Amino acid sequence: MTLRFEPVSETHCIVYLSEVIDPSLAVSIAALAKALQAALPSALVEVVPSYTSLLLEFHPLRISRKQLERAVLEQHALLQSGQASGHAQQQTLTLPVYYHSEVGPDLDDLAASSGLAKEQVVEIHSQQVYTVCAIGFAPGFAFLASVDARIAAPRRATPRLQLPAGSVGIAERQTAVYPQQSPGGWQIIGNCPLALFDPKHSPTSPFEVGMQVRFEPVSREQFIELGGQICQDWK
């Protein structure tokens, strides 16, 4: 894996690790971000990992761009040779999901357009192990890849004005849970009853870039018991 280090502004640099999206890359980028944060706790003020890149914000009185570049190359080499600890074990987060039209208003259409039964869509979606490739768009919103091509579906032409918290959506080959009520254009197939963003907790969200995520189908009763709510009013 080759690496490109580019200046962005007086306070930012970006590291490109690839041109193409690959979920396994997210794991390497997350490991590099962690290793750099550990190596430069005060000089590196912000890290923003994404699918193929890592944006770094540094404090220019604490480190120079040249020093930062050297640290990036050094940590990258360490990770490549497998010496650093960040590489080690991967955690898997399992999220309960109630898959049903009453909380997933696009489930029927998605099944019909894929030529599958609803049960098959659920099975395919919940059998896959996903990787958190990026966190953004909204607090705690984790982009998960990759959705099985059989159930990949485009974003809705008109986004919904208000999706309830917990909505589980598909957009192309990505899936995600909306942690808070928000507008959104992804096709919604179910709902996860767990709180996935809480600013009063540290960490605020269970997701970390590079982490593995699975979905586990639950019944309506289990959903309600876990604190899930049925939204009556879809906009």
Place this chain on the structure above:
Amino acid sequence: MSGLEVVKPGVLSLLQDCGRYGVALQGLSSGGAMDLHAFGWVNRLLSNHSNAAVVELTMGNASFRASCDVKLALCGAEMAAKVDGLAQPNWQSFILRQGQLLELGYARAGLRAYLAVEGGFQVTETLGSVATVTRNRLGGLRDGLSLQAGDRLPVAKQLLANFHSEVPKAFQGRYPEQLNLSLIESYQAPLFSESAKRAFYQGEYKVKPESDRMGIRLSGPVVSWQHAGLVSEGIAQGAVQIPPDGQPIVLMNDRQTLGGYPKLGCVARLSLNALAQARPGTGIRFVPADLDEQSEKWRSFLRFFEF
């Protein structure tokens, strides 16, 4: 102790400091004072810590009443401040006695004013900062809400030393109706066509009224992008994003952390302070700038204010 009561919050009043850091990994915006020049001075006037919490007033039309004697300072946009009806000049410290009313009118020059109190407003931090980020529902007095009438802003013990300080005239902000912004080319700059860059550098843009703390939206010559969409990547402070309509957006403190639109580079940090004060309709021109030169200037700025 309660020091200042919000009588009228005006168009938008937000508690801010230098911003919230280490949170982009969770998809959160940094927030923080938009104009670090006026923010730096307002705390300096009161010998506060450089990261002390202040009130950022956008557009003005606000008023505050002292619940005890407090030492305040005001910097940034000119809002014709008055204390109990008497003019209170900008870029100065002053004492507001218990019961006195500080009134600010609509901004006449500039857009954002900063109101500080000796010792800083004493507000509990959320994730390491007081910065209010409305769209993340985070910070401020509670849940990212802007200040509301009746809110009480706690202050530290006031020493009330009876000398007043003033920002030297040469350093007081001037807010012209035409701005030249220094642009550091980066990100996808090499991928824009020559004609797209010519349109961008030769044209004059205007600040659109729908600009906010997420982004300053500009209207003017279309900057075209001939390539496909990009893989989403981290967005730096001041990044100049070109959406499909070709109208640039300069991304500011409350920007989303990731985005997939092409970017020409970043507005230099010192120019961002000036842009934060640009009212709708302000004329904007971009001037290519040298990264090393701008970096040196920014380091001097950080050193001066001890940021």
